Amino acid sequence: MKGSDVTVSNVSKFFGSFAALKDVSLEIKKGEFYSLLGPSGCGKTTLLRAIAGFEDPDSGLILIDGTDVSGLSPDKRHCNTVFQSYALFPHLTVFENVAFPLRIKKTPVRLIKDLVMKHLSLVQLESHADKKPSQLSGGQKQRVAIARALINEPSVLLLDEPLSALDAKLRQHMLMELDSIHDKVGITFIYVTHDQQEALSVSDRIAVMNAGLVLQVGTPQQIYENPATEFVARFIGETNIFKGKVLSREGTLNVIGIDGYGTLLVDDETPVEVGDTIVATIRPEKIRISNDQPVGDELNVVKGIVEEPIYSGFQTKYVVRVEGGERLTIFRQHANWSEGIPDIEWKDDVCLSFSARDLVIVEKSPG
């Protein structure tokens, strides 16, 4: 595997009295596609800039391949950045933009042309070599920025919300391209984004950040299916949150008393004790909705009234007010559809059923 491993160890960074990073530690493996995911202002870009060398951490260490890089200016670090605003040099052609790092390094002129064209073909822009950045579309500018960042053959590529300026369809496409560029060059990618869909679909691992802290590190599945905190659960996808008290437990099966629902059964390995206050979550697609009778033999069954059915083609999202007043969100996929099957509609009485295993305890506090 090419690329470098990056270790962030107890890094803190303050801007005035504002703590952008609070004692952040991460281990990024060689060749990994690693995402830093969080809302704006969570510190993810500051962390990326610290790795690139644009910010000096106030405390803590950043190691690239085990070597401390603190004090090294950006031009001395073996990582390159794809900037959010592309940062293409407006006075240079596409070719010269990509050739810039080589000219700085004083690469022999006869080698430059081949190297630049090779990298332009990697992003399918050979035919645009003589254009100025202002003549390119957003997607094309993004590709030039990627080619330029890769031409020095860095061992780590840092991407700062590279797709945020593109429209939704193009973003999907560029994301797949980024993924395949990652497969091709095999170096470490550190990808900053606030878009959970982007992070989930391409990352090997994700670090979810908020308010300068890393809340959870894990594979996309771990982050989505087993969020570590209520914030992570809410930030990644949609979810339903229950707050209640542990009434009794048997093995991993807990009986939780929830205001408004009576009791729910939660099958979770998190060690809790009777009397603990807990927060549990369940993803909307894991709740089954039916007209009157519960589907299957799930342990949890709740009755309610459909308040908002939101049809979006491949699925319908239902907001159901359950007995007791809470609102739950349910996704129902339309795997088969034929006319005549009674649909669940606005104001219908419905039955929600879900498994005890799909409820995940994300937070607990004693007593």
Add this chain to the structure above:
Amino acid sequence: MKRNFGPTYVAPQALWLTVFFAAPLLIIVAYSFLQKGLYGGVEVVFSTQAWVDIANPTLLKVTVKTLWVSLAATLIIILLALPCGYSIARSKNQALRLFLVIVPFWTNFLVRIYAWISILGNEGFVNQALRFLGFRAEGFQFLYNQGAVIFVLVYMYLPYAILPLFSTIDKFDFTLLEAARDLGSTKMQSYIKIMLPNIKGGVITAVLFTFIPIFGAYAVPLLIGGKDSYMLGNVIADQLTKTRNWPLASAISMSMTLLTAIAVFLFAFKKPKEQQIVKDIDPLSLPNGKTTGFLHRAPGQGKKKPSAKGAA
């Protein structure tokens, strides 16, 4: 159809320019082709004498010196104004700093020149201070030489360079400097190779705003300079007031105007090519189902590592 009032709207400005710019210029051109009057003024008799007189070695020497002094002062001004404009553009209290740049304009031009005389003169503040500190009693001769002229010219015209440079640097995208650093260039390389070409417009404006008035300088070389500091402006004034050769003064003026105009056109008016803007092509709408990417997957082929990728 509405009537086009364009010519009507432009009329006041056209009148203004005709009366106060074109007409005087034409009068000067006309004077240069007339005979000189005995006590100044002109006789209305056609003559090319002034254009013959203009080709004399003394005048050529003064022209070369004027060019040299103007270029030197302009160069120093630009070198000082670049870091100045940069620091104002990046500072948090731009308004205050810009204000400080403009404050000297509140004082009359001549008063500011005399201020320098009382600062740098033989009995000026600096010499008094040096004498007090025990340096030689007869003092130092700071004024009345070429260096003093350049120094005061730099002081006078520095704000005219700082302001346009500030306004271009303020619009400059500083991320480009970070990108250049990221791609391996040193701080200095990033300024010279990336920032300078992108603020070229501001540099050109600053050069024009300083070089042109300095080239025609009159008061500074007269009051600060010595015998050897005469510039073309002083020669013209002498022709008008002492030698009383108005046609020659007009001819020199016209030559200077032409020289400056040619320089400005060569220096500033290289028109950039028109550029077109391209829109993003929807990758999914290309013919043959081809995508613009170098690698693409068929629909439903899924992600590269199904085991490790989001099954959400």
